[in-house]
Amino acid sequence: MTGTGIGAPVRRKEDQRFITGKGRYTDDLTRPGQAHAYFVRSPHAHAEIVKIDKAAAEAMPGVLAVLTGDDLAADNIGGLICGWMIHSKDGTPMKAGAHPALAQGKVRYVGDHVAVVVAETLAQARDAAEAVEVDYKLLPAIAETAKARSSKVVVHDVAPDNTVYEWHLGDKDATEAAFKKAKHVTSLDITNNRLIPNPIETRAAIGEYDMGTDTYTLYTTSQNPHVARLVLSAFIGIAPENKLRVIAPDVGGGFGSKIFIYAEETVCVWASKKVGRPVRWNSDRTEAFLSDAHGRDHVTRAQLALDDSGKILGLRVHTIANLGAYLSTFSSSVPTYLYAPLLSGQYDIPAIYAEVDGVYTNTAPVDAYRGAGRPEATFVVERLVEVAARELGMDPAKFRKKNYIKRFPHQTPVIMNYDVGDYGASLEKALEMADYKGFNKRKRESAKKGKLRGIGFSSYIEACGIAPSQAVGSLGAGVGLWESAEVRVNPTGSVEVLTGSHSHGQGHETTFAQLVCERLGVDINQVNIVHGDTDKVQFGMGTYGSRSGAVGMSAITRAIDKVIEKGKKVAAYAMEASEKDIEFADGKFSVAGTDKSMAFGEIALQAYIAHKFSGQDLEPGLKEGAFYDPTNFTFPAGMHICEVEIDPDTGVTTIERFTAVDDFGVVINPMIVEGQVHGGIAQGVGQALLENAVYDESGQLVTASYMDYAMPRADDLPSFDVGMTVTPCPSNPLGIKGCGEAGAIAAPPAVINAITNAVGHEDVPMPATPRAVWHAIHKAKAPMAAE
Amino acid sequence: MASVTMTVNGKSVTADVDPRTLLAQFVREHLRLTGTHVGCDTSQCGACVVHVDGKAVKACTMLAVQADGCEVLTIEGLADGAELHPMQAAFREHHGLQCGYCTPGMIMTAVDMVNRLGSDLDEATIRHELEGNICRCTGYHNIVRAVETGAKAMTGASARQAAE
Ligand code: FES
Ligand code: FES
Numbered sequence: 001m002t003g004t005g006i007g008a009p010v011r012r013k014e015d016q017r018f019i020t021g022k023g024r025y026t027d028d029l030t031r032p033g034q035a036h037a038y039f040v041r042s043p044h045a046h047a048e049i050v051k052i053d054k055a056a057a058e059a060m061p062g063v064l065a066v067l068t069g070d071d072l073a074a075d076n077i078g079g080l081i082c083g084w085m086i087h088s089k090d091g092t093p094m095k096a097g098a099h100p101a102l103a104q105g106k107v108r109y110v111g112d113h114v115a116v117v118v119a120e121t122l123a124q125a126r127d128a129a130e131a132v133e134v135d136y137k138l139l140p141a142i143a144e145t146a147k148a149r150s151s152k153v154v155v156h157d158v159a160p161d162n163t164v165y166e167w168h169l170g171d172k173d174a175t176e177a178a179f180k181k182a183k184h185v186t187s188l189d190i191t192n193n194r195l196i197p198n199p200i201e202t203r204a205a206i207g208e209y210d211m212g213t214d215t216y217t218l219y220t221t222s223q224n225p226h227v228a229r230l231v232l233s234a235f236i237g238i239a240p241e242n243k244l245r246v247i248a249p250d251v252g253g254g255f256g257s258k259i260f261i262y263a264e265e266t267v268c269v270w271a272s273k274k275v276g277r278p279v280r281w282n283s284d285r286t287e288a289f290l291s292d293a294h295g296r297d298h299v300t301r302a303q304l305a306l307d308d309s310g311k312i313l314g315l316r317v318h319t320i321a322n323l324g325a326y327l328s329t330f331s332s333s334v335p336t337y338l339y340a341p342l343l344s345g346q347y348d349i350p351a352i353y354a355e356v357d358g359v360y361t362n363t364a365p366v367d368a369y370r371g372a373g374r375p376e377a378t379f380v381v382e383r384l385v386e387v388a389a390r391e392l393g394m395d396p397a398k399f400r401k402k403n404y405i406k407r408f409p410h411q412t413p414v415i416m417n418y419d420v421g422d423y424g425a426s427l428e429k430a431l432e433m434a435d436y437k438g439f440n441k442r443k444r445e446s447a448k449k450g451k452l453r454g455i456g457f458s459s460y461i462e463a464c465g466i467a468p469s470q471a472v473g474s475l476g477a478g479v480g481l482w483e484s485a486e487v488r489v490n491p492t493g494s495v496e497v498l499t500g501s502h503s504h505g506q507g508h509e510t511t512f513a514q515l516v517c518e519r520l521g522v523d524i525n526q527v528n529i530v531h532g533d534t535d536k537v538q539f540g541m542g543t544y545g546s547r548s549g550a551v552g553m554s555a556i557t558r559a560i561d562k563v564i565e566k567g568k569k570v571a572a573y574a575m576e577a578s579e580k581d582i583e584f585a586d587g588k589f590s591v592a593g594t595d596k597s598m599a600f601g602e603i604a605l606q607a608y609i610a611h612k613f614s615g616q617d618l619e620p621g622l623k624e625g626a627f628y629d630p631t632n633f634t635f636p637a638g639m640h641i642c643e644v645e646i647d648p649d650t651g652v653t654t655i656e657r658f659t660a661v662d663d664f665g666v667v668i669n670p671m672i673v674e675g676q677v678h679g680g681i682a683q684g685v686g687q688a689l690l691e692n693a694v695y696d697e698s699g700q701l702v703t704a705s706y707m708d709y710a711m712p713r714a715d716d717l718p719s720f721d722v723g724m725t726v727t728p729c730p731s732n733p734l735g736i737k738g739c740g741e742a743g744a745i746a747a748p749p750a751v752i753n754a755i756t757n758a759v760g761h762e763d764v765p766m767p768a769t770p771r772a773v774w775h776a777i778h779k780a781k782a783p784m785a786a787e
Numbered sequence: 788m789a790s791v792t793m794t795v796n797g798k799s800v801t802a803d804v805d806p807r808t809l810l811a812q813f814v815r816e817h818l819r820l821t822g823t824h825v826g827c828d829t830s831q832c833g834a835c836v837v838h839v840d841g842k843a844v845k846a847c848t849m850l851a852v853q854a855d856g857c858e859v860l861t862i863e864g865l866a867d868g869a870e871l872h873p874m875q876a877a878f879r880e881h882h883g884l885q886c887g888y889c890t891p892g893m894i895m896t897a898v899d900m901v902n903r904l905g906s907d908l909d910e911a912t913i914r915h916e917l918e919g920n921i922c923r924c925t926g927y928h929n930i931v932r933a934v935e936t937g938a939k940a941m942t943g944a945s946a947r948q949a950a951e
Contacts (some may be wrong), residue, residue: 021822
């Protein structure tokens, strides 16, 4: 390891611009002649659009256009798509209702897009939006997950019982047999609360049409600009791919919510040609609450079968997953293939059977949010395991250890083949760091102050490094999930890396440069990372599912290997030696057995001046590309321990200690990885204690601002104790597993296990607000709804 | 239209604005100082914090005309030329930012915190004082470390200045 190579806590290269206010986010850009878009949104959860009268709005000052779904249809612009086909148990394909970017005939949730006003200024567009007269015929609405299938309300005619699919995974008969022989069965009813992602930068878009070249440019807050371009061209039909450039500049957080292709950017690109001006839109926070894809929202019944020694025999799960009013880009996969394959957790479970019913409701679309399916699975498994240990009178740590998978590779009954891990090592280290031994003493001290104290565990696993293309293709994905990279060496020896990954806080400009620095021996300041522009980077699948390290950096590694191979050929000519005698190490090409060597930069120059070799024998230049398709998922895993103190008079829960020990495989930059863990834990604690998206019975979102939706703030959280164990991942060249989602996956069950431990029974909902905890303490039935 | 004159980052500026223009809009759109961010519409997130006459203010909650005649400092004016302000340096050193969107507001709030409370800030005080600033990325852990360090460095820097 050099000072800036793999494993070094290098300070981030991108920070200079962010700490001086020089970041360039989408809404910071201005385009000459730009006009402003403002969307007319449905105030109703469910209604027919009888008539839209645009005349008054069109006559308002500054208004350039008022456009509706009819205009989209007239231009043959297709609807938004869901790119993952799920089949029901009976083999029928999922029931995907049409999803026009501007409503056609009906609105299906509060915030649904009815029309767009484009005007000279934002204020004029807003004023005119008020003047668009929409005549609605109100329809009854359904918002509640558990009641969607029995409701008389029909959200989409294609799905008369509001059921998108009835999907299943695993071996039903084997699981039934396991339950028959069980000596003990632990059962839980679980609601995984609905969340709103809330990156602090809201979504934004600028569409720009160039009449001279007949090309479009979209600047947008995207985690995967190439996928946005593919969907906008191939499916929605705005323009052919070669006529559409998508740029995602600095992006202020995503957490999944900026993966998807939404109505607003579609409309901005389309409208820019209609009005002949760049069209910009920036979501305000209320719009973000209403129309960003939400996360989670499961209602689950889960049971664990055990023998009398506490060995797990089987698991069965039935989940109803709320998918909202329309199927968002990857929504169908989240409660199915990103969920049930993780139900084995870290445990050797011989039989698993999971059934998932995806349902439509009159709520915002639900799609991937940090962890996407895996937090929901982990919550089910880790709550069940904790409760089972308690019911059997076993120590929850020992119970887990007894049931851990100890031999690898391990084939679970639910698709996944775990390649490597050492779960016991993470557990032991976490117990030590959390001072588990001292817990009883601390509990007594709390009791002396009249407080309750509890401790909770969470042994999570996730499947990251998404994903082997063939595998996801066989499961219904519409795309492959490889990554691309291009390494361009300049004649002076400086390096540009073009990557299909996209950084929206992850620090790729630093970690990717560390890899180049390590492999090529180039100074880190001589390395630039280029991403987020479809005109520069050929193609890429973007950043989500903790894939940039395991997949994106593997692609860079492959391209670097090719650069070294080519460099050896150049060096052979330059030093008049045989190619097989050329070695490359520490940034130098040398001839084996001699003292002849040339620095990487000198070889780069030789490659471009090409004087030492004929351009026929060897092509000039030093630039290589690679597409890397992973051979397996990666399986980060670890143990998180939460310790809480509760004031029984107020129900207020304070997190006293939070310990996280994670095995992410090889770590490129520990400072950045720890930061990812911190952020993930905060979102997980947010889900457990604070955050809840609540729709009332009429389908109004009652938590549509930071006044009503409780975001974790600095004084809601403690400092975290973070540690690591390492088993290098065997399936990629760097041994990386991925770290972006761990905290959000692990923390919720750790927190709820701690609270239920403190209060002495299991009936504590998420979020465990003071009121809910107070009710739990006082044994009254805790309310599930908004506080 | 209303005419406003104020000093922003040491430079006097005068402009005619729609009277409903917010200070945040004014610095972003009229002065193109886009380091001041807007993250909400309910005065909750603190992405927009600037200093007005030396005090931290949420620029989304103040009209530009209300700042008429005031001294405004935004994130762009905090560094002394190429030399970072100690609080900026501490955020980088302690990895107190990820996506960077909350960062300008966090730094401006942190500087104001030290101006008001001095450099000897304990963790509980820092966390409490950051109540009006939301970060979705960092979990605040490293922001707290950054503010602790930045606070100490600020006193060091002002002591050096006084000695010079
Ligand atoms: S934008 Fe000012 S507080 Fe959120
Ligand atoms: S760094 Fe992204 S919101 Fe704070």
